[in-house]
Amino acid sequence: xxxxxxxxxxxxxxxxxxxxxxxxxxxxxxxxxxxxxxxxxxxxxxxxxxxxxxxxxxxxxxxxxxxxxxxxxxxxxxxxxxxxxxxxxxxxxxxxxxxxxxxxxxxxxxxxxxxxxxxxxxxxxxxxxxxxxxxxxxxxxxxxxxxxxxxxxxxxxxxxxxxxxxxxxxxxxxxxxxxxxxxxxxxxxxxxxxxxxxxxxxxxxxxxxxxxxxxxxxxxxxxxxxxxxxxxxxxxxxxxxxxxxxxxxxxxxxxxxxxxxxxxxxxxxxxxxxxxxxxxxxxxxxxxxxxxxxxxxxxxxxxxxxxxxxxxxxxxxxxxxxxxxxxxxxxxxxxxxxxxxxxxxxxxxxxxxxxxxxxxxxxxxxxxxxxxxxxxxxxxxxxxxxxxxxxxxxxxxxxxxxxxxxxxxxxxxxxxxxxxxxxxxxxxxxxxxxxxxxxxxxxxxxxxxxxxxxxxxxxxxxxxxxxxxxxxxx
Numbered sequence: 116x117x118x119x120x121x122x123x124x125x126x127x128x129x130x131x132x133x134x135x136x137x138x139x140x141x142x143x144x145x146x147x148x149x150x151x152x153x154x155x156x157x158x159x160x161x162x163x164x165x166x167x168x169x170x171x172x173x174x175x176x177x178x179x180x181x182x183x184x185x186x187x188x189x190x191x192x193x194x195x196x197x198x199x200x201x202x203x204x205x206x207x208x209x210x211x212x213x214x215x216x217x218x219x220x221x222x223x224x225x226x227x228x229x230x231x232x233x234x235x236x237x238x239x240x241x242x243x244x245x246x247x248x249x250x251x252x253x254x255x256x257x258x259x260x261x262x263x264x265x266x267x268x269x270x271x272x273x274x275x276x277x278x279x280x281x282x283x284x285x286x287x288x289x290x291x292x293x294x295x296x297x298x299x300x301x302x303x304x305x306x307x308x309x310x311x312x313x314x315x316x317x318x319x320x321x322x323x324x325x326x327x328x329x330x331x332x333x334x335x336x337x338x339x340x341x342x343x344x345x346x347x348x349x350x351x352x353x354x355x356x357x358x359x360x361x362x363x364x365x366x367x368x369x370x371x372x373x374x375x376x377x378x379x380x381x382x383x384x385x386x387x388x389x390x391x392x393x394x395x396x397x398x399x400x401x402x403x404x405x406x407x408x409x410x411x412x413x414x415x416x417x418x419x420x421x422x423x424x425x426x427x428x429x430x431x432x433x434x435x436x437x438x439x440x441x442x443x444x445x446x447x448x449x450x451x452x453x454x455x456x457x458x459x460x461x462x463x464x465x466x467x468x469x470x471x472x473x474x475x476x477x478x479x480x481x482x483x484x485x486x487x488x489x490x491x492x493x494x495x496x497x498x499x500x501x502x503x504x505x506x507x508x509x510x511x512x513x514x515x516x517x518x519x520x521x522x523x524x525x526x527x528x529x530x531x532x533x534x535x536x537x538x539x540x541x542x543x544x545x546x547x548x549x550x551x552x553x554x555x556x557x558x559x560x561x562x563x564x565x566x567x568x569x570x571x572x573x574x575x576x577x578x579x580x581x582x583x584x585x586x587x588x589x
């Protein structure tokens with residue numbers, strides 16, 4: 116099968132979130148399965164790799180203007196990666212904006228990118244059986260294939276990584292860029308969304324198959340609580356909507372070989388984990404105590420992550436015999452909260468308001484429990500890494516957290532989004548920690564909980580076959 120993966124960010128080239136991990140892992144896995152998988156993304160300023168030219172002097176029409184670009188490639192990652200090189204739109208410090216604000220021309224940047232994806236495939240002579248589009252930045256591709264006079268016909272599978280990010284723009288700005296007239300600006304079967312043009316909705320309406328990153332999240336986004344006003348569209352496509360759980364790379368997330376740890380360990384030889392815990396306690400200035408559980412949290416500091424729940428139970432939480440370390444940045448109100456907690460409970464609470472990848476791995480390794488009380492979590496990466504490091508996740512049953520963590524088997528789970536439910540789960544975890552036989556069994560099962568990318572890729576290939584069937588019907 117010929118597969119073209121279209122994404123706005125890809126590991127190892129450029130990353131702001133989990134989308135990049137997915138887009139970087141899948142083409143390699145598809146290639147292992149024998150498919151001709153290629154990837155296309157913008158060439159941002161931060162892409163420093165040595166790239167070779169494929170085609171120069173290409174161009175697409177954007178609001179009556181021809182916008183030129185070159186197509187470059189890299190073959191160092193086990194697959195062929197294409198880069199749309201258009202300095203006007205992508206030679207910038209940030210991928211989507213700077214200082215927390217979007218670039219004002221994002222509507223033009225990603226309308227252009229969607230058109231350039233198809234122009235690049237045509238120029239190279241690569242006609243994909245399926246184009247796998249990721250998030251709103253590539254969501255116009257299915258529309259252009261169906262309505263834009265594209266010279267070839269490919270099936271499209273559109274993956275939603277987080278429905279909260281849609282790409283909403285004023286119609287007077289976006290419709291000329293799309294260039295298909297006002298007929299696509301309708302609520303039923305079009306891109307209209309509360310008076311705006313919604314790029315993500317193009318993928319929801321025009322792709323043959325829809326996926327998101329966990330089975331539970333696929334159900335959640337069809338409800339008013341999580342659907343952001345698109346739940347009706349998603350319910351109308353429910354027979355075409357599937358959840359495919361993300362994976363992790365166990366060569367990267369491997370405590371037996373992690374160079375950032377003071378001691379390596381594994382499920383079969385777990386002794387080094389105690390040394391990692393003691394080192395983490397020292398690093399955060401906490402007493403070195405093996406007899407109390409150490410909770411870790413690596414997170415963006417935002418309401419979505421359940422920190423409003425934690426705030427309400429913080430004093431009860433720290434009244435228990437436990438320790439807690441945090442790494443993250445985000446909302447200033449949570450910077451202030453955790454700074455106050457660290458000052459109030461200096462023997463129990465350590466805080467680093469920063470981004471530090473190496474320290475994050477030491478937290479995964481040195482903690483006994485990993486806290487993720489999220490309000491919603493489409494898939495979640497932290498709980499999968501924690502399992503790989505023999506650290507028990509304590510999570511709310513939402514999205515991918517519900518699909519990967521099971522109470523009493525490999526972690527602790529609460530359902531209701533209320534402070535008391537979080538605190539009850541904390542008390543259950545403390546009781547388990549005090550029973551060595553129970554705890555050791557939980558840790559063994561955590562190590563055995565595996566979510567490799569190969570499993571995700573095999574499921575996507577099944578859905579690519581379904582995409583082709585739907586295209587032929589269409």
